[in-house]
Amino acid sequence: MLVFRKPLTGIDRPQMEADVVIVGGGPAGLACALRLSQLIDEHNSKHPDQQLSKENIYVLEKAREIGQHCLSGALLDPRSMRELLPGFEKEAPIEAEVTKEAVYFLTKGGKFKLPITPPPLRDHGNYVISLNRFAKWLGEKVEAAGITVFSGFAGSELLLEGECVTGVRTDDKGVDKSNQPKGNFEPGYDLKAKVVILAEGTRGSLTKQLVARFGLDRDRNPMTYGVGVKELWELPPGRIAPGEVIYTMGWPLTTHEYGGAWIYGGKDNVISLGFVTGLDYPDPRLDPQRVLQEFKLHPMVRALLEGGKMIRYGAKSLPYGGWWAIPPVAGDGWLILGDSAGFLNSQRLKGIHLAIKSGMLAAETGFEALAQNDFSAARLAGYQRRVESSWIKDELWRVRNFHQGFEHGMWAGMFHAGLQQITGGRGLHARYPATAGHLRLKKLAQLPAAGGAEAHLINDYKGDGKLTFDKLTDLYHSGTKHEEDQPAHLVIHDTNICNTRCVTEFGNPCQHFCPASVYEMVEAADVQGGKQIHLNPSNCVHCKTCDIMDPYEIITWVPPEGGGGPNYDGM
Amino acid sequence: MKILVCMKQVPQKDAPLKLNESGTWIREDVSYEVNEPDAYALEEALRQKEKHGGEVVVITAGPARAQQVLREALAKGADRAIHLEDPAFVTFDAANIARAFAGAIKEEKFDLVFTGLQSDDFGFAQTGVILSELLGWPHATIIMQIEKADGGIKVKRELEAGYFQYVEMPLPAVLTIQSGINKLRYATLIGIKQAKNKPLRKVALADVQPSLVANQLNIQRLYVPQKAKKTEMLEGPPADVARKLTEKLKNEVRVL
Amino acid sequence: MILVIVEQREGKLNRVSFETLTGAQAIARETGWTLEAAVVGSGVGEIAKEVAGKKLAKVYDIESPQLAAYTPDAFVAALKPFIADQKPTLVLMPHTYQVRDFAPKLATALGRALVSDCTGYKKEGDKLLFVRQMFQGKFAADVAFAGEPPYFATFQTGAFRGDQVEAGVAPAAVETVQADVPASALRNKPGEVFKEAKQAVDLTQAEIIVSVGRGIKEEKNIALARQLAEALGGEIAASRPICDAGWLPMDRQIGSSGQTVAPKLYVALGISGAIQHIVGMKGSRTIVAVNKDSEAPIFEVADIGIVGNLFEVIPPLVEEIKKAKAT
DSSP: OOOBOOOOOSSOOOEEEEEEEEEOOSHHHHHHHHHHHHHHHHHHHHOTTSOOOSTTEEEEESSSSTTTTOOOOOEEOTHHHHHHSTTGGGTSOOOEEOOEEEEEEEOSSOEEEOSSOOGGGOOTTOEEOOHHHHHHHHHHHHHHTTOEEEETOOEEEEEEETTEEEEEEEOOEEEOTTSOEEEEEEOOOEEEEEEEEEOOOTTOHHHHHHHHHHTTTTTSOOOOEEEEEEEEEEOOTTSSOTTEEEEEEETTSOTTSOEEEEEEEOSTTEEEEEEEEETTOSOTTOOHHHHHHHHHTSHHHHHHHTTOEEEEEEEEEEEOOOGGGOOOOEETTEEEOHHHHTOOBTTTTBOHHHHHHHHHHHHHHHHHHHHHTOOOHHHHHHHHHHHHTSHHHHHHHHTTTTGGGGGGOHHHHHHHHHHHHHTTTOTTSSSOOOOOGGGGOOOGGGSOTTOGGGHHHHSOOOOOSSSSOOHHHHHHTTTOBOOSSSOBSEEESOHHHIIIIIHHHTOOTHHHHOTTOOEEEEEOTTSTTSEEEEEOGGGOOOOOHHHHHOTTOOEEEOOOSTTOBOOOTTO | OEEEEEOOEEEOTTOOOOBOTTSSSBOSOSOEEEOHHHHHHHHHHHHHHHHHOOEEEEEEEESGGGHHHHHHHHHHTOOEEEEEEOGGGGGOOHHHHHHHHHHHTTTOOOSEEEEESOOSSSOOOOHHHHHHHHHTOOEEEEEEEEEEETTEEEEEEEOGGGEEEEEEEOSSEEEEEOTTSSOOOOOOHHHHHHHTTSOEEEEEHHHHGGGOOOOSEEEEEEEOOOOOOOOEEOOSSHHHHHHHHHHHHHHTSOOO | OEEEEOOEETTEEOTHHHHHHHHHHHHHHHHOOOEEEEEEESSOHHHHHHHHTBSSSEEEEEEOGGGSSOOHHHHHHHHHHHHHHHOOSEEEEEOOHHHHHHHHHHHHHTTOOEEEEEEEEEEETTEEEEEEEEGGGTEEEEEEEOSSSOEEEEEOTTSSOGGGOOBOSSOOEEEEEEOOOOGGGOOOEEEEEEEOOOSSOOGGGOSEEEEEOGGGOSGGGHHHHHHHHHHHTOEEEEOHHHHHTTSSOGGGBBSTTSBOOOOSEEEEESOOOOHHHHTTTTTOSEEEEEESOTTOTHHHHOSEEEESOHHHHHHHHHHHHHHHHHO
């Protein structure tokens, strides 16, 4: 009997009052906390008789430690970090400065290097970083600045009063598989806050609640996503230089799919390697983890990885929707930052610098609110205005139609992209529409049984254990751990659909698109269809792909008990 | 009851560990966590305090990063913390750690000292017992239960193969606590906040140096155990295979 | 001189002591040091005589009425002056719960160090190193003593083979030593030893484990694995999917999200060998795997592999084992 996680009702919850609660200790949330602290310090030194306190500013982070759930390639555009901490390069953990880039178009056995690196992918002046290490370092600065970080605590529900967000409820701890309190049960707190700043990263669960509750996606494009599957490799020396950046397109994807790979040279002979697959592919049997394995079999990549050792694995979705898909980011009692809002430049494949900038802008509004003790919607709207008049807008406006241009295939996308390049981002229309990715999944009946062009991506494979890996082996290297005895946090609103409809219509794609083998259809004699859904929730790497991609929109990802999840050391 | 809980920070259980350059220890750039058996020792101490009142003090010896273990303990309800802070502590043998602890608590009067069963990294299982001898106190190991009794305490000791024993002891005493006897409590938000204002005393290596001696045990080398594994496949019909396997279990593996 | 302190409980010799003797005899052969043994207790002369039948120079029967029941104080009070007097280079003991309880105290009382839970030793030149597992079996360490003897070490169960201990040509001399243990030295008052159905099973203590995986197909088939476990005198365990399905309780789970074990014998039935499971049992002394898939990764860590249908292999196996045990 599957029991899903739900905050307990009818219990006394401890209350805590806060001024500001930042949900999420990633680059956006931490930059916000740090900037807020700077502004408060500045204010306090100028107004010794009107001190503002940091006592009631909190960051909630669901991982056991800051950084453990942070995963990205990553390349950092230092623009916003230089604003936040001038000279940060001297003390921040940086893998390497980008020295050279190359873009390849791959075919099954061959490769074609683009003679000129397209300007958006030119990374000179950018840094190869490990977002996990970077966030850890930022987190230390936030704590040193005197702002309390509650790590191991997830935001499970928004607290609302009328049309106003009044706080966040944290996760119930110590509930068993049937959602019953155990001996060490601790109810989640009702953290009342004057402003809740949502910095949950991609496909935030509270953000999703907020958008649904207030219809924030009205008049917006649906947000579209990709999923990045990443491995960290230790290579023999000399294979790739620190700071060397490689992008690929084409193989193993076909013209039906959007995506490509990255390879970044870090230090100590460790490279970051990954494949992003757009979550709008037609064949529901496609498996993004499998795509990465297939990619490694390409002669160019195989030669690069020969003799190396895979040391870490992880996956995370990323919001591609762009400017038209970003909801209002300020409202009555709330602000949205970073990937939760969708501040990602899909053309440059960068979002960390935008996340940091959004955090800084939110901090400026937050500081004003604190100083004036005015947290009204009107005051908080200042953040919206700041974003719209900042370089976040400038940068995202130029690529506002980029991803949508690819909805009709790669060549169409390239054509539109080229056009957009010379029209300041406009292209053929002021605003290109978008389709939610999961709606583009075709039914099995409409697809060739053996997969057609995608055949090489959907047959059974085990991996060779050295260069390529089966999903469970890869998963083991993500360091994922959860309290085992807790309810399933992948809330499936109607499990009957799994074995009555989905099994025949789409073939239960959750088994394929989840990079962590959370979902399995297992034999069950007494159930219609002979198979039923089985969950392995403790495998979950918190990538949110299931929440995005399930064709019936019946999966809602909610945070499991805080402290659990992957451990992206070095990622 | 005034209880001291000795705690250790160890590499996370599933962390990918790498040998350092000299091959005598692991590289430090991994994630750390509290030694799980020590978390159980802390839990028992907090329960004793809830039952009988008193104070729970936590102590650890290690680099700056080890402070995390103390903070978590304070957040769970410990009253005070002592941090013997120095990276060198990672290189000390169990006896020296026990000596350092003894030196740091000279001025205090504890009723009980708890340690976990053993550490997840070294697995020596000695620090508590050594400490008891240095302090001149009675001790008992692998304790499941502690009750107040006339003249001291009555503890339940775990023995092999499902056997147990009750032992009466006077106070003060050192106990090593069995893991898994209680469910570990969670730190709460208010606990974490309050922890920031609880006393955390730092003790420098120099302050306990007089209590220390040169290490009497040294790790010459640390290495990945090589297993020359050759899998012997048994073939044939099930009856044959059963016979062959039984023979091996009897004569080679020696379990029959 | 090497001194082995054998263990007796309630007047009975703990046979794991022979393993320690085997190890000590090996060291004696390599170093040329004499080997002596001691038993500590009250009225344990018979045990001393039995030990004297092995190949060693002398056995000491350390007696005191205060040693009738085990207490760390009494044992240390008896052994400390004895060892200070005898001045052995090496003191060896089996790593039992009882030894864990007093040996560190004894070593510290003499101002010495103890290296515990060793899986073996190495002689490099004239240096004696003790090998032990670290980081839950991920690494091994060679540990050296610094400073003056005596050096103390305890050996893990199974590090040496008790049945390989060499018998003596003639019984060794047994010397009774009256230990001076004043009653006032005993601070602990031990009660009766009793057995209790344990609440949680501790698989890390089991010597033999029979573990089932998905290949067992249905819950009712676990009975077959239980039969094998019973015949072998071992514990039943499982990989994650079995416990997830509720067919066995969570405390029987072996693997990265369950327990890590290293028993003498691990029998894996219908377990594929995903890395999450392997990390929980690869330290086992002997691994026997039965799986119908010849490519199952479990065979990479198995010492003995059987590609076959476990439902066909287990019944005759249970019979053969019962037969072998009866003879």
